[in-house]
Amino acid sequence: MGLQRTMPSVTLSLRLLLAFGCVAVLSTSLLGALVRFEWRRTENERFDAQVQGAKDGISLEIRAEHDAVQDILRPLCKHDAFVDRTLVDLEAGRLDGGRRLALAQLVPEEMKALRLDELVMVTGTGEVLGAGHDPSLLGTRRNDFASILSSKNPTGRVRPPSLYDGKPVSAALTGTCAAHAGNRTVGLLGARHIQPVLERLSKAYGVRLALEGTPDATVLPNEIAQQIVIDEAAGLRVIVAKSRLDLDRHLETLDHWILMTGGVTLAVAILLAFVLARSLAKPLAALSHEVGEVVAGEPRPVTVRGTPEMRRLAHAFNKTLHDLAALRQRHAALERIAAWREVARRVAHEIKNPLTPIRSSVETLRRLKNRDDPTFDEFFDEATKGILDDVHRIATIASDFAKFARLPAPRPAPLDLEDLVRTVVSMHSVQGMTIELVLTPCPIVRADRDQLGQVLTNLIQNAVDAAQSVTTTPHVWVILEPEGNEYIRLRVKDNGPGVAQDLIPKLFEPYVTTKMHGTGLGLSIVQRIVIEHGGEIAYEPQPTGACFAILLPCAGPVATETTSSIPLGE
Numbered sequence: 001m002g003l004q005r006t007m008p009s010v011t012l013s014l015r016l017l018l019a020f021g022c023v024a025v026l027s028t029s030l031l032g033a034l035v036r037f038e039w040r041r042t043e044n045e046r047f048d049a050q051v052q053g054a055k056d057g058i059s060l061e062i063r064a065e066h067d068a069v070q071d072i073l074r075p076l077c078k079h080d081a082f083v084d085r086t087l088v089d090l091e092a093g094r095l096d097g098g099r100r101l102a103l104a105q106l107v108p109e110e111m112k113a114l115r116l117d118e119l120v121m122v123t124g125t126g127e128v129l130g131a132g133h134d135p136s137l138l139g140t141r142r143n144d145f146a147s148i149l150s151s152k153n154p155t156g157r158v159r160p161p162s163l164y165d166g167k168p169v170s171a172a173l174t175g176t177c178a179a180h181a182g183n184r185t186v187g188l189l190g191a192r193h194i195q196p197v198l199e200r201l202s203k204a205y206g207v208r209l210a211l212e213g214t215p216d217a218t219v220l221p222n223e224i225a226q227q228i229v230i231d232e233a234a235g236l237r238v239i240v241a242k243s244r245l246d247l248d249r250h251l252e253t254l255d256h257w258i259l260m261t262g263g264v265t266l267a268v269a270i271l272l273a274f275v276l277a278r279s280l281a282k283p284l285a286a287l288s289h290e291v292g293e294v295v296a297g298e299p300r301p302v303t304v305r306g307t308p309e310m311r312r313l314a315h316a317f318n319k320t321l322h323d324l325a326a327l328r329q330r331h332a333a334l335e336r337i338a339a340w341r342e343v344a345r346r347v348a349h350e351i352k353n354p355l356t357p358i359r360s361s362v363e364t365l366r367r368l369k370n371r372d373d374p375t376f377d378e379f380f381d382e383a384t385k386g387i388l389d390d391v392h393r394i395a396t397i398a399s400d401f402a403k404f405a406r407l408p409a410p411r412p413a414p415l416d417l418e419d420l421v422r423t424v425v426s427m428h429s430v431q432g433m434t435i436e437l438v439l440t441p442c443p444i445v446r447a448d449r450d451q452l453g454q455v456l457t458n459l460i461q462n463a464v465d466a467a468q469s470v471t472t473t474p475h476v477w478v479i480l481e482p483e484g485n486e487y488i489r490l491r492v493k494d495n496g497p498g499v500a501q502d503l504i505p506k507l508f509e510p511y512v513t514t515k516m517h518g519t520g521l522g523l524s525i526v527q528r529i530v531i532e533h534g535g536e537i538a539y540e541p542q543p544t545g546a547c548f549a550i551l552l553p554c555a556g557p558v559a560t561e562t563t564s565s566i567p568l569g570e
C-alpha cells in the first residue's frame with residue numbers, strides 16, 4: 001500500500017529558466033567573443049596597414065626630397081651668373097681678394113635662398129671658394145670635394161653620418177653640379193640634412209623615424225617597426241616605428257564596451273527567459289494544481305486556458321474525468337451489489353447455523369410427544385433452553401449487523417490524538433499485560449473522536465487477544481508519530497502469532513473471524529472509519545506478531561459524499 005509521500009522536485013519553471021538562461025549566456029558570450037575577436041583583428045590589420053602606408057609614403061617623400069636637391073643645383077651650373085662669372089674670373093685669373101670676399105658672402109645667402117643646409121663652391125682642384133654652412137672651410141683645399149666634382153657622374157648621393165677631422169658630419173641628401181671652361185672647373189656641392197626631413201615626415205605621418213645605427217633606432221616593446229632602405233650602398237636605413245599604446249588603449253575601450261553591451265544583452269536575455277519560462281510554466285502549474293485538487297478528492301472539471309496544446313490537454317483531462325466518474329458510479333453500484341450479496345450470504349450462514357439445532361430439537365420434541373414418550377418432560381427443559389440460546393444468538397447477529405450497517409458519517413472536530421490514545425489504552429489495562437505507548441508530539445487533527453476511539457479499541461482489543469493467546473509475556477505497543485507536516489501515522493503492534501497467511505487477503509472483509517465468539521466485523525469497521533477520514537490502513541507483517549498501520553491526514557475527511565464507502569443502508 002502506498003503510505004509513502006514523495007517530495008516535490010525541481011519545478012518546470014525553474015528548469016525552463018535554467019535552460020533559457022544557459023542558452024542566453026552561451027549565445028551572448030559566443031557572440032561577444034566573436035565580435036571581440038573580429039573587431040580586434042580588423043583594428044590590428046588597420047594599424048599594420050597604417051604603418052605600411054607610412055613607410056611607403058615616407059620612402060617616396062625622401063626620394064623626392066633627394067631629387068629636389070639635385071634639381072635645385074643643376075640650373076645654377078648651367079645658366080646662372082653666380083657660377084658662370086666665377087668660372088670666367090677663375091679662367092682669366094681675376095679671382096682676387098675682393099672677388100673671393102664677395103663669393104664668401106654670396107654662397108651663404110644663396111644657401112638660405114635655396115633652403116639648403118649645406119652649400120659649398122669649389123674649384124676643380126678642391127679649393128673652397130665659398131661655404132654657406134661652415135666658414136672655416138673657406139680657402140681650404142679639399143680633395144674629397146675635388147674627387148666628387150671630377151667623378152664621371154657627379155649627381156646627388158646619400159651621405160651617411162661620419163666624422164671628418166674629428167668633427168661629426170650629419171647624414172644628408174646631397175647634390176652636385178659643375179661648370180667647365182677650358183681646363184678650369186667650378187662646382188657647387190649642396191646638401192639637405194636628413195634629420196630635419198625625418199622630423200617633418202614623422203609629424204606628417206604620425207610615426208617615429210630614426211636613422212639606423214643611432215640610439216633612437218632601438219624599437220620599443222610596444223612598437224611595431226618597419227625599415228626603409230634609403231641607400232643600400234651608403235648603408236643608410238631609416239626605422240619607421242609606430243607605438244601600439246593608442247591601439248591598445250582603443251582595444252581596451254572596445255573590450256569595455258563589448259563587456260557592457262554583453263552584460264546588458266545578457267540581463268535582457270535572462271529577463272526574457274524568465275518571462276518566457278513563467279508564461280510557459282504558469283498555465284501548466286495552474287493545471288497541475290487543479291489536477292492535484294481533483295486527485296485529492298474534488299472531482300470538478302479543470303479550467304481550460306493557455307496555449308492550444310494546454311487547452312487540448314485540459315479538455316482531454318476533463319473528458320477522462322467525466323468518463324472516470326461514470327465508470328466509478330457503475331463500479332460503485334456493482335460493488336454495492338456484490339457487498340450486499342456477500343453480507344447476505346454470511347448473515348444467512350450465521351443464522352442458518354443455530355436454526356439447524358432448533359429444528360432438530362423441535363422435531364425430537366414432537367416425536368416424543370406423539371408417542372407419549374416418558375422422557376418428553378426431561379428432554380423438554382433441555383431442548384427449550386437450547387432453542388432460547390440459539391434464538392438469542394440469532395438476535396445478537398441481527399443487532400450487530402444493524403449496528404454495522406447504521407454506522408453514521410464522521411463528524412470531524414479538532415482532536416488531540418495523543419490524549420485519545422491514553423484514554424483508550426487506560427480502559428484496556430489488563431492484569432499481567434503491558435501496553436506500551438511510544439508517542440511523538442503530533443499536530444491536532446480533524447477527526448470524529450468517537451469513531452477514532454472505536455478504531456483504537458478494536459485494534460488494541462485484537463492485539464491483546466492475539467498476544468494473550470500465545471505468549472506468557474504478552475506485549476502491545478501503540479506508536480504515534482507525525483509523517484511530514486500533513487499526516488499522522490498510528491501503529492498498533494503485538495507479540496502474538498500474527499495474522500495467518502491465508503487470512504490476510506480477506507482480513508478487512510466483514511464476518512471474517514477465527515475467534516470462537518468473534519463477529520469478524522471489527523477490522524471492517526476500522527477500515528471503513530479510516531477511509532471515511534481520508535486515511536489508509538495496512539497490515540504490516542512482523543517477524544513476531546502483527547502490526548496494523550494507519551496514515552491519517554491532519555486536515556480530516558474530505559467533504560464530498562456523506563454516505564458511507566460501503567453503503568450497507570438500514
Ligand SMILES: Nc1ncnc2c1ncn2[C@@H]1O[C@H](COP(=O)(O)OP(=O)(O)OP(=O)(O)O)[C@@H](O)[C@H]1O
Binds near residue numbers: 515524
Ligand atoms: N493482532 C492480530 N493478530 C493476529 N490476528 C488478528 C489480529 N487482529 C485481527 N486478527 C485476525 O483477524 C480476524 C478478524 O478480526 P476482527 O477484529 O475483524 O474480528 P474479530 O476480532 O474476530 O471479532 P470481533 O472484533 O467482533 O471481536 C480475527 O478473528 C483474527 O483472526
Ligand SMILES: [Mg+2]
Binds near residue numbers: 522523
Ligand atoms: Mg476484533
